[in-house]
Amino acid sequence: IDYIQFLHKEKKKQEEEVSTLRKDVMALKIMKVNYEQIVKAHQDNPNEGKDQVSDEVKFNVFQGIMDSLFQSFNASISVTSFRELSACVFSWIEEHCKPQTLQDIVIGVLHQLKSQLY
Secondary structure: OHHHHHHHHHHHHHHHHHHHHHHHHHHHHHHHHHHHHHHHHHHHOHHHHHHOOOHHHHHHHHHHHHHHHHHHHHHHOOOOOHHHHHHHHHHHHHHHOOHHHHHHHHHHHHHHHHHHHO
8 A cells, every 4th residue: 555655646746847838938939939939030031130239349348248247256154164255246236237236237338338348
């Protein structure tokens, strides 16, 4: 009887895993269709990207954002133990990676780069 109960539990666990995997497959199929539509849209409009931002400007924006995040990260993190490091990282993420905070950082970086370019 114990073995039968064990088999029922295993079967239920496997059925849940199959269900999860099916959901994952469905999500991936949806993502694939969306990306195929994006690729098709870009192929249909090859001239659309001619006025894009240069790679250098993109890199400068990225670098400014990362510099700002690293400065706050470096000031907030303690590495005396793994437990303290983990606590500091989670606290930093909660405080400095909120959408509004990130938006403020990006806007600040863009204003700074704009003043440098013009």
